[in-house]
Amino acid sequence: MDGERPTALHTGLSRTVELAELGPTLSAESETETKAPEIFRQLLQQAIRVSEQANAQALRMATDFAAVYAREQHLAKDFEAKLEELALLERQATRYAEDLATLLRLERERRLELERALGAEQNTNVELRRTGLQGVSHIVMAVSLKDMTTGQHLLRVRKYVESIAAKLGLPPATVEEFGYSSVLHDVGKIQTPDDILGAPHELSTDQFDVMKQHCIDGEAMLGDAKFFATGRAVAREHHERWDGTGYPDRKQGREISLAARIVAVADVYDALTSKRPYKEAWSAERGLASIEAGSGKQFDPGVVVAFVSLYREGAIEHIRTEVGDQP
Ligand SMILES: [Fe+2]
Numbered sequence: 426m427d428g429e430r431p432t433a434l435h436t437g438l439s440r441t442v443e444l445a446e447l448g449p450t451l452s453a454e455s456e457t458e459t460k461a462p463e464i465f466r467q468l469l470q471q472a473i474r475v476s477e478q479a480n481a482q483a484l485r486m487a488t489d490f491a492a493v494y495a496r497e498q499h500l501a502k503d504f505e506a507k508l509e510e511l512a513l514l515e516r517q518a519t520r521y522a523e524d525l526a527t528l529l530r531l532e533r534e535r536r537l538e539l540e541r542a543l544g545a546e547q548n549t550n551v552e553l554r555r556t557g558l559q560g561v562s563h564i565v566m567a568v569s570l571k572d573m574t575t576g577q578h579l580l581r582v583r584k585y586v587e588s589i590a591a592k593l594g595l596p597p598a599t600v601e602e603f604g605y606s607s608v609l610h611d612v613g614k615i616q617t618p619d620d621i622l623g624a625p626h627e628l629s630t631d632q633f634d635v636m637k638q639h640c641i642d643g644e645a646m647l648g649d650a651k652f653f654a655t656g657r658a659v660a661r662e663h664h665e666r667w668d669g670t671g672y673p674d675r676k677q678g679r680e681i682s683l684a685a686r687i688v689a690v691a692d693v694y695d696a697l698t699s700k701r702p703y704k705e706a707w708s709a710e711r712g713l714a715s716i717e718a719g720s721g722k723q724f725d726p727g728v729v730v731a732f733v734s735l736y737r738e739g740a741i742e743h744i745r746t747e748v749g750d751q752p
Pocket of ligand 1: 610611639663664
């Protein structure tokens, strides 16, 4: 019987009891023996699962860490880039500020230089103007010596011209310029033969052709100085007509300088209302009527309107009587 497994059939009640007590033990041992590999396998599997879970957890953590690290690295790079950008902006701002300061300094220096140059130019202009006006006086004196009637004629023309220019709203400097330029209108007559200048009758066609030359001679005599620019235009164009039938270039309308258009009215009115070797002086009314009749033909209509307005105010007659014909 040793080595045989006891059973309830082979033993009594107590044995059965024993069997009954021993039964589970014998059974557990038997199951243990039977299930040990399974348990071990299960434990092993469990251990493997735990290990796998741990590995997965570790991997996740590592991945998360890597992601966080990468993000932080990225943020760090962004931060560094921003810092570099800020540093660049700061350097640029500094450079702009320096450039601006340099520009301001240069601008200030340039302004001072311009002010100095302007002051010097103003002095030069004053000197040039003084010299120019002396030149005008000398020229007028020379013309006056040649033709005794010319001195008063020039003075009246100048006053008429200045009044018309002011009536047209021109600035004072231009009024003055037109005035001193107007006295140069017949400067070319210095070269006109005396017999034609003093002819006691109306000129023949040939004589008139010679007389016409005074416009071209006058412009040439006044050279190329800027001071005489308006004077040259007046000398050349004061016998041109608004309708283009004048001389020497048959200019018309606004092709003729404004100064010359004004001088044309003033010169003709004074010639008509003054005594000449070949005619008596016309009355002021007759002279005015002739000027009005020439509006749009011989004369600029706008200049005629200004002249008529001055006439109605009494300004023209005042000048005419103020500057007599006696030397
Ligand atoms: Fe003339």
